[in-house]
Amino acid sequence: MGLDQRARARGVRLGQSLSDARALAPDLDCHPAEDEETRALLFNIAAWCERYTPLVALDAAAQAGRDHGLFMDLTGCAHLLGGEAALVADLEARLHAQGFHVRLCLADTPGAAWAMARYGQGRIIAEGAHNEAILPLSLSGLRLEPALVASLGRVGLKTIGCIAHLPRAPLAARFGARLMQRLDQALSRETEAISPIMPVAELSTERRFAEPIARQEDISQVIAALAAGIIEPLERRGLGLRRCRIRLFRVDGHVSALEVQTARPLRDARMIARLFEERIAGLHDDLDMGFGFDLLRLDVVHADPFEGAQAEMMAGHSAGQGHDALVDRLGARLGLDRVQRFVLADTHIPERSFGREPVARLASHPGARRAASGAAALALLPDLSTPDAIITRPLILFDRPELMQTIAEVPDGPPLKFRWRGVSYEVARSEGPERIACEWWRDGRGARSRDYFRVEDRQGYRFWLFRHGLYGRETSEPAWYMHGLFA
Amino acid sequence: MSLSRQQIATDILNAHTRAQQARAYAAVSGTEQVSPPLALGASAVDHCLDGGLACGGLHEVRAGLARDIGAAAGFALGLAARAMQGDRADHVGRRGIVWVSDPAARIDGGGLFPAGLAQYGLDPSSLTLVEPGDLQGAMWAADEAAGCTGLAALIFQIKGNPARFDITATRRLMLRARGSGVLALVLRQSGGEEASAAATRWHVTTELSGADDIYQRGVGAMRLSLTLERNRAGRTGQWLLAWNPKVRVFDHAAPHPDRQPANPPAHPLDRFPPSSDRQDPPGAMGQVLDHRRDFGRAS
Numbered sequence: 001m002g003l004d005q006r007a008r009a010r011g012v013r014l015g016q017s018l019s020d021a022r023a024l025a026p027d028l029d030c031h032p033a034e035d036e037e038t039r040a041l042l043f044n045i046a047a048w049c050e051r052y053t054p055l056v057a058l059d060a061a062a063q064a065g066r067d068h069g070l071f072m073d074l075t076g077c078a079h080l081l082g083g084e085a086a087l088v089a090d091l092e093a094r095l096h097a098q099g100f101h102v103r104l105c106l107a108d109t110p111g112a113a114w115a116m117a118r119y120g121q122g123r124i125i126a127e128g129a130h131n132e133a134i135l136p137l138s139l140s141g142l143r144l145e146p147a148l149v150a151s152l153g154r155v156g157l158k159t160i161g162c163i164a165h166l167p168r169a170p171l172a173a174r175f176g177a178r179l180m181q182r183l184d185q186a187l188s189r190e191t192e193a194i195s196p197i198m199p200v201a202e203l204s205t206e207r208r209f210a211e212p213i214a215r216q217e218d219i220s221q222v223i224a225a226l227a228a229g230i231i232e233p234l235e236r237r238g239l240g241l242r243r244c245r246i247r248l249f250r251v252d253g254h255v256s257a258l259e260v261q262t263a264r265p266l267r268d269a270r271m272i273a274r275l276f277e278e279r280i281a282g283l284h285d286d287l288d289m290g291f292g293f294d295l296l297r298l299d300v301v302h303a304d305p306f307e308g309a310q311a312e313m314m315a316g317h318s319a320g321q322g323h324d325a326l327v328d329r330l331g332a333r334l335g336l337d338r339v340q341r342f343v344l345a346d347t348h349i350p351e352r353s354f355g356r357e358p359v360a361r362l363a364s365h366p367g368a369r370r371a372a373s374g375a376a377a378l379a380l381l382p383d384l385s386t387p388d389a390i391i392t393r394p395l396i397l398f399d400r401p402e403l404m405q406t407i408a409e410v411p412d413g414p415p416l417k418f419r420w421r422g423v424s425y426e427v428a429r430s431e432g433p434e435r436i437a438c439e440w441w442r443d444g445r446g447a448r449s450r451d452y453f454r455v456e457d458r459q460g461y462r463f464w465l466f467r468h469g470l471y472g473r474e475t476s477e478p479a480w481y482m483h484g485l486f487a
Numbered sequence: 488m489s490l491s492r493q494q495i496a497t498d499i500l501n502a503h504t505r506a507q508q509a510r511a512y513a514a515v516s517g518t519e520q521v522s523p524p525l526a527l528g529a530s531a532v533d534h535c536l537d538g539g540l541a542c543g544g545l546h547e548v549r550a551g552l553a554r555d556i557g558a559a560a561g562f563a564l565g566l567a568a569r570a571m572q573g574d575r576a577d578h579v580g581r582r583g584i585v586w587v588s589d590p591a592a593r594i595d596g597g598g599l600f601p602a603g604l605a606q607y608g609l610d611p612s613s614l615t616l617v618e619p620g621d622l623q624g625a626m627w628a629a630d631e632a633a634g635c636t637g638l639a640a641l642i643f644q645i646k647g648n649p650a651r652f653d654i655t656a657t658r659r660l661m662l663r664a665r666g667s668g669v670l671a672l673v674l675r676q677s678g679g680e681e682a683s684a685a686a687t688r689w690h691v692t693t694e695l696s697g698a699d700d701i702y703q704r705g706v707g708a709m710r711l712s713l714t715l716e717r718n719r720a721g722r723t724g725q726w727l728l729a730w731n732p733k734v735r736v737f738d739h740a741a742p743h744p745d746r747q748p749a750n751p752p753a754h755p756l757d758r759f760p761p762s763s764d765r766q767d768p769p770g771a772m773g774q775v776l777d778h779r780r781d782f783g784r785a786s
Contacts, residue, residue: 322637323583327615330628334619342601342611354601356616391709391732395564395607396557397600421553421595429696431705456706460695461554484600485554487561487607487693487709487730 002033005101038068045100046070046197047255050247051295052087053077054201057194059114069117071110071194088123098253107133110194111186115141115160131187135161142182148175160186201245201299205229212251212292216280219248219293224273226298231269240265240306246276248287249295256287260332261360263324265306271325275332282333327359336360348436350397350483392434392454394464394484401481404465408480411471414453418465420482425457433467448474454486462486525570525670527728528736535715535724540687542570543668545633545661547685549675549716551692556596556676558693558711560644561607563674565730565737567640568609570670572735581639581668584609585632587617589625592646592676608732622651633671634663640670648681658684680716688717694727697740710740 003012010025022028042058049056049072059069074087081087088106095102105117105125112130116122119137134141137160139149152175157163163171163183172180184190205226213219223246234241245259260275280287331339340356347353406418414430432453440447448469455463464484469475524539533539540546546566550559567584586599601611617632619625622645629643641664645652657673661684664671673685680688691714696707708729715723729740 323615323635324637326585326632326635326638329631330617334617334624334628338618338620340616340618342599342614342616344601350600350602354611359615391603391606393603393606394557394600395560395603396597397603398597423554429704429706454706456696458695460693460710462557462693462696462706462709484603485557485597486603487557487564487711 042068042070043197044253044255045095048249048253049091050198050255051249051297052081052091054198054204055194055196056198057196069114071113073194073196074106084124092123094253109186109188110192111143111182112188114143115186134186135159135164139163142179142186144179144182148179151175152179199301201301202239202303203230203233203300204297206295206297208295209293212294214289214292216287219280219296220273220277222296223276223298224269226296227272227276228269230272230298230300231267234267234300234303234306237303238305239300239303240267241272241300241303242266243300243302244272245299245301247297247299248293249297250288250290251292251294252290254288254290258283258287259301260328261336262328263359265304266328267306271328275328278329278333282335331358331360347439349439350393350436351399351401391486394462394486396485397464398483401466401468401483404480404482406480408467412451412467415455415465415467415480418480418482420463425459425461425463427455428458429456430454436466448478452483525566527566527569528731529726529728529739531739532713532715532724532726532728532737535722536687536718537721540566540670541720542670543665544686545657545664545671545673545684547673547675547683547688549678549680549688549690551677551679551690553595553677555692559674559676559691560599561709561730562689562691562711562713563642563672564604564607564609565735566670566672567642568607568735570640571609571613581637583613583615583638584640584642585615585617585628585635585638586642586644587619587625587629587632588644589622589646589649590618590620591622591649592644593618594646596644596646596676606732607730608735622649626652626656629671630660630663633660633669634667635669636667638667638669640672642672642674644674644676646676646678648675648678654683661685685717686719687715690714690716694740697729708740 003014007021007025007028012021012024012028018030021030046056046058049070053072053074055073055075057071057073059067059071074084078084078087081090084106088104092102092104103117104123105113105120106123107113107116107125107130108127109130112125112134115134115137116125116130119141120133122133125133139152139158139160139162140146141160152158152163160183163179164187168180181190185192207222207226213222226246230241241262242265243259243261245257247255247257249255258276258279260272260279262275266272327339336358339359341359341362343355343357343362345353345355402420404418404420406415408415408418412433414432415427417424417426419425430453432455433451434453435449435451437449438447450466450468451470452464452466455465457463462485463482464486465480465482467478467480469478471478523542524536525542526533526539527536548559548563548566550556571582571584588596599611599614599616604611604614617625617628619628625643625645629641632638632641643660660671660673663669673683692712694710694712696709710727710729712725713728714725717723727740727742728737730736731738
């Protein structure tokens with residue numbers, strides 16, 4: 001439940017029944033609480049707050065839906081925005097402009113800042129002054145369970161100052177270690193780490209604009225400039241980027257992120273900019289520019305060691321034209337899942353014997369990779385070194401076998417005539433059966449075997465089809481399916 | 488169709504000289520990269536093509552009916568496999584085939600089968616499959632791939648004759664392939680003849696396989712009936728070829744004795760398959776093949 005300031009001014013309190021509140025303020029505008037939406041909103045605000053620091057965390061209580069707070073670690077970030085006071089003022093002004101009522105406090109510890117923001121006065125606590133500042137505050141400021149605060153109150157301990165200097169052992173024995181931990185965290189006797197909502201990037205570079213930009217060309221230009229700026233630090237570290245993300249902070253508080261991946265470590269500003277151009281083009285105008293973006297940030301999410309000499313060595317191959325670059329570009333525009341390569345699986349059922357994995361994913365786990373290398377594929381198959389290479393597998397396989405009407409020899413002869421996709425075929429030659437048993441450990445009891453036949457009809461079309469189920473043993477009316485086409 | 492050995496030798500020599508001249512020209516002008524032609528291996532076809540298919544160029548392989556896709560894909564993959572072989576000087580460092588498919592073609596065209604590819608003489612891991620969500624994306628992907636110098640071949644599988652893939656689009660594809668030296672193939676599934684910028688257009692149908700000596704009833708080595716419908720640089724023709732997956736060459740095949748030579752089509756376009764999104768579809772299309780409803784009951 002929550003109230004805004006105007007409601008409070010009319011005398012409405014939290015905990016009142018709705019009818020009482022309505023009696024006080026007949027024009028009360030009330031809405032049911034929507035925890036899920038509130039949490040999502042809070043998350044969006046947190047994402048927006050990353051314009052000040054990469055370390056933004058949701059309050060644990062906020063995650064549980066009880067309270068709506070954010071932590072930001074501003075260590076080393078304040079000078080970028082003209083000092084702490086300027087940063088806090090800017091943050092408050094911007095959030096206020098977006099229509100949020102906020103209480104802010106900057107202090108040495110998350111615990112102290114939490115307490116001061118809710119129960120204290122003053123927005124910026126000078127360094128080292130937080131210990132004195134929080135002493136007069138209520139014990140609720142220690143992020144304790146309400147029941148614990150109530151029981152402390154019953155013995156007369158109402159403020160933080162009351163317990164700060166009491167002997168620790170009896171206090172811990174009676175009220176639990178949690179109390180002491182919270183106290184220590186607030187008084188910086190114990191360090192407290194916040195867990196940021198986004199993984200912290202290895203490198204970031206950003207550009208702010210006095211006037212928001214809203215043209216695609218401008219955005220591309222800024223991305224190119226940011227990419228150029230990130231090359232030098234990558235070089236110094238001996239890294240090449242594998243995944244990077246651009247974050248676009250819209251003036252109205254919305255933050256969008258675009259990510260690209262590369263198949264190989266990359267350290268070429270032009271290429272990076274080009275990948276992002278493809279990524280943006282692939283959105284088909286879905287990037288809502290609104291009133292423009294006032295901050296763009298380029299994060300290197302993942303980088304791998306990169307040898308400077310790795311660039312294309314072949315004569316006549318300028319970098320950026322190679323096969324990997326093509327795969328990166330296609331993936332950036334069409335989506336990484338749409339650029340695939342074959343991987344083999346350990347099964348004889350044809351449609352399960354291979355998979356298609358995005359190239360980007362294959363390249364990023366070279367260890368765990370089961371690539372469909374030619375050698376591995378050939379090892380499964382008849383020897384090609386014999387003079388007559390016998391082809392037993394079709395070139396084209398249908399994703400799901402297609403049911404046909406068939407006249408075949410009983411019990412296990414080849415088909416004589418069949419009708420597929422509305423056309424009938426007469427079989428002239430056939431080879432088979434090649435029996436592929438079902439996988440009972442996957443399909444369960446009662447799954448049927450398949451008898452595959454290679455068949456050629458009177459016009460020369462070559463098909464791969466199978467009888468589903470053994471006649472008499474597994475079924476009395478086996479169905480026939482078309483599964484593939486030979487060349 | 489049969490040529491004397493001497494003539495073949497002269498042809499090969501001529502092709503060599505031409506390639507050398509082209510290379511010399513490229514070295515002088517320094518503008519365009521001219522790759523040697525890609526020989527199919529079958530002498531009569533190579534003779535007709537002046538040594539082989541132009542590698543940095545666009546070629547169309549057309550399957551008239553949906554069920555011809557196996558044969559057409561076989562021909563296109565055979566060409567791609569030959570382009571992958573490193574016996575040609577400028578192809579050092581070129582690797583991989585990119586297979587771009589139009590989503591419409593995937594619906595009834597099926598997908599590639601790695602085990603079949605391996606038996607066909609093609610390493611499945613050399614293939615990169617690109618499946619964009621729409622034709623526009625597919626055309627863009629094909630353009631990008633055609634312009635990539637690190638690639639051996641591009642196969643763009645497309646269904647029918649969509650209006651969007653018109654002569655301008657094929658011309659763009661052809662120019663990019665010429666600049667990069669990629670063998671760009673358009674594999675048109677159930678498509679009609681259409682004017683395009685492709686250097687050659689092939690119509691592929693399947694042919695009865697030869698009988699196996701050991702197993703008379705069995706299916707022998709596959710054969711393809713190739714019709715070169717259009718050739719910008721020379722003659723057209725019709726041949727019967729067999730693919731040899733072991734050494735990756737196309738060989739000439741003798742016509743099957745069972746094959747009735749009755750009324751061979753004067754020109755292969757005796758029927759027009761439906762075009763997919765044109766405003767003016769041809770009037771009577773297709774053939775009624777079988778209307779018997781009771782078929783198959785007997786079993």
